[in-house]
Amino acid sequence: MMLSEYTRLINERLKKAIECKNSKYKGLYDAMAYSLNAGGKRIRPVLVLEFCRMTGRDFHAAIPAACAIEMLHTYSLIHDDLPCMDNDDLRRGLPTNHKVFGECNAVLAGDALLTEAFYQISSSELADIVKARCIMVLSEAAGLNGMCGGQYLDTNYDDELSEEDIITINTLKTGALLKAACMMGVICAEGTDEQLNAASVFGDNIGRAFQIRDDVLDVVGNSEQLGKSIGSDSKDKKINYMSLYGEEYCLALIEKLTCNAKDAVRQSFSDTSIVFDLADSLAYRKN
Amino acid sequence: MMLSEYTRLINERLKKAIECKNSKYKGLYDAMAYSLNAGGKRIRPVLVLEFCRMTGRDFHAAIPAACAIEMLHTYSLIHDDLPCMDNDDLRRGLPTNHKVFGECNAVLAGDALLTEAFYQISSSELADIVKARCIMVLSEAAGLNGMCGGQYLDTNYDDELSEEDIITINTLKTGALLKAACMMGVICAEGTDEQLNAASVFGDNIGRAFQIRDDVLDVVGNSEQLGKSIGSDSKDKKINYMSLYGEEYCLALIEKLTCNAKDAVRQSFSDTSIVFDLADSLAYRKN
Numbered sequence: 101m102m103l104s105e106y107t108r109l110i111n112e113r114l115k116k117a118i119e120c121k122n123s124k125y126k127g128l129y130d131a132m133a134y135s136l137n138a139g140g141k142r143i144r145p146v147l148v149l150e151f152c153r154m155t156g157r158d159f160h161a162a163i164p165a166a167c168a169i170e171m172l173h174t175y176s177l178i179h180d181d182l183p184c185m186d187n188d189d190l191r192r193g194l195p196t197n198h199k200v201f202g203e204c205n206a207v208l209a210g211d212a213l214l215t216e217a218f219y220q221i222s223s224s225e226l227a228d229i230v231k232a233r234c235i236m237v238l239s240e241a242a243g244l245n246g247m248c249g250g251q252y253l254d255t256n257y258d259d260e261l262s263e264e265d266i267i268t269i270n271t272l273k274t275g276a277l278l279k280a281a282c283m284m285g286v287i288c289a290e291g292t293d294e295q296l297n298a299a300s301v302f303g304d305n306i307g308r309a310f311q312i313r314d315d316v317l318d319v320v321g322n323s324e325q326l327g328k329s330i331g332s333d334s335k336d337k338k339i340n341y342m343s344l345y346g347e348e349y350c351l352a353l354i355e356k357l358t359c360n361a362k363d364a365v366r367q368s369f370s371d372t373s374i375v376f377d378l379a380d381s382l383a384y385r386k387n
Numbered sequence: 388m389m390l391s392e393y394t395r396l397i398n399e400r401l402k403k404a405i406e407c408k409n410s411k412y413k414g415l416y417d418a419m420a421y422s423l424n425a426g427g428k429r430i431r432p433v434l435v436l437e438f439c440r441m442t443g444r445d446f447h448a449a450i451p452a453a454c455a456i457e458m459l460h461t462y463s464l465i466h467d468d469l470p471c472m473d474n475d476d477l478r479r480g481l482p483t484n485h486k487v488f489g490e491c492n493a494v495l496a497g498d499a500l501l502t503e504a505f506y507q508i509s510s511s512e513l514a515d516i517v518k519a520r521c522i523m524v525l526s527e528a529a530g531l532n533g534m535c536g537g538q539y540l541d542t543n544y545d546d547e548l549s550e551e552d553i554i555t556i557n558t559l560k561t562g563a564l565l566k567a568a569c570m571m572g573v574i575c576a577e578g579t580d581e582q583l584n585a586a587s588v589f590g591d592n593i594g595r596a597f598q599i600r601d602d603v604l605d606v607v608g609n610s611e612q613l614g615k616s617i618g619s620d621s622k623d624k625k626i627n628y629m630s631l632y633g634e635e636y637c638l639a640l641i642e643k644l645t646c647n648a649k650d651a652v653r654q655s656f657s658d659t660s661i662v663f664d665l666a667d668s669l670a671y672r673k674n
Contacts, residue, residue, distance in 0.1 A: 125537075174626060204469075207466060208466075215530040216531060221518075227515075231519040235522055237510060238505075239503065240506055244415060253411055
């Protein structure tokens with residue numbers, strides 16, 4: 101109930117989040133809007149809003165941060181799908197951005213979404229200290245030592261990947277941004293350092309569980325449910341938990357990480373039922 | 388003297404600006420550092436530092452903002468040179484990023500530099516209000532309604548470009564960031580609204596003059612001085628001031644814009660000699 105309310109609100113706000121001031125470059129706006137409004141689970145913005153609420157502030161305060169992280173996540177999907185990266189044709193059941201708007205405009209749409217994410221926060225009505233801290237957390241999670249570093253490893257891997265390497269890739273590529281989402285929620289509500297740390301551990305663990313579930317679904321899921329080509333990762337010989345250790349090991353690990361996530365937040369927040377449900381829905385999802 | 392001191396300082400700080408926390412993605416760090424340390428005129432960071440000083444604060448305070456705008460500018464060059472954009476092989480006399488590191492890593496290096504630009508400011512010791520205002524100005528200048536919009540128009544132009552269209556492209560693609568540089572200097576020194584406005588008009592005018600000089604040099608300059616292939620713009624049939632109105636008109640316009648720039652700042656700042664020299668050196672440069 102709460103989750104669907106969040107998702108509805110986020111979808112509504114994302115539609116109005118970016119202003120196109122000149123019709124001459126409306127084509128670029130359209131490319132940005134195409135991917136931003138293509139649906140998706142809105143996991144990261146939901147986490148921002150819910151952690152803000154759990155920390156004791158009206159979740160509406162965190163809407164700019166929630167929109168920002170979804171814009172940033174969307175940019176990463178557009179660039180990851182590019183011919184020079186994963187070369188994917190399908191995303192969320194729709195043709196990928198470069199398939200519709202061309203490669204040049206897909207690169208630009210990603211660039212602009214990433215940039216506008218920071219405008220979203222800096223131009224909001226949040227307190228200056230909240231803006232500065234949110235932007236620091238978000239840019240650190242998305243930069244060299246976060247998502248970009250993870251994507252680099254994922255696309256430049258060699259055949260000698262160790263379990264540690266896979267953890268690093270998962271942590272950077274997926275975990276960093278989920279962790280940032282939880283932390284930004286606490287920051288928007290000006291929570292304690294203890295709450296910030298709990299949110300960080302929660303995000304890190306659900307991030308890893310999420311990525312392992314992704315690997316499992318890539319092998320045992322079906323194309324229609326997942327909205328992308330089955331085996332699209334393994335066909336390019338990508339090594340992951342599933343290919344190394346098999347389904348049983350992966351399922352046990354997902355369970356363990358989800359427990360770790362819940363344990364982390366139990367003490368620091370009074371009302372954790374929604375994030376517990378969310379953790380379960382990510383860990384045990386079918387698509 | 389002052390300018391070469393600024394440039395030396397910026398080059399030194401840029402080398403230490405980005406921390407690579409894991410040797411596994413050192414290759415991405417190397418791609419970022421390759422373009423960031425490839426020289427260049429450092430016009431934008433110099434403007435940040437000098438406007439900070441002109442506004443009455445020690446210019447060292449503005450170093451994080453200066454590094455940030457150069458990182459952002461560098462990302463835009465890497466992405467502009469990509470095969471799907473301008474497809475250039477040479478930049479600042481060196482092979483372009485994708486020629487050295489491959490297309491995938493060039494996209495990622497640009498993405499990471501753009502992201503780290505915002506980390507640079509948000510993680511600095513600037514006051515929170517200064518961080519928030521700098522990031523707002525920078526992200527607005529670089530986003531849909533700034534540089535990305537301009538690059539979209541430049542790469543999606545049709546043959547019917549009007550003079551107004553060319554002004555729009557120049558203003559967005561080059562002017563927006565130069566304007567942001569001047570404004571960020573004033574913001575770092577917590578100057579008045581009048582000073583901020585003067586800096587904005589100055590940056591806008593030198594930006595337009597700079598771009599027109601670029602067009603002139605592309606036709607009459609030589610490859611060695613410019614550090615990129617002569618006619619690399621016109622060979623792709625790009626319409627610009629030079630192709631539309633010829634050299635005489637362009638030179639007169641450069642003169643007029645440079646005068647406008649100087650007029651804008653004369654009243655709001657007491658010591659304008661360095662930015663006047665800078666405006667002249669950009670407007671009348673040979674490479």
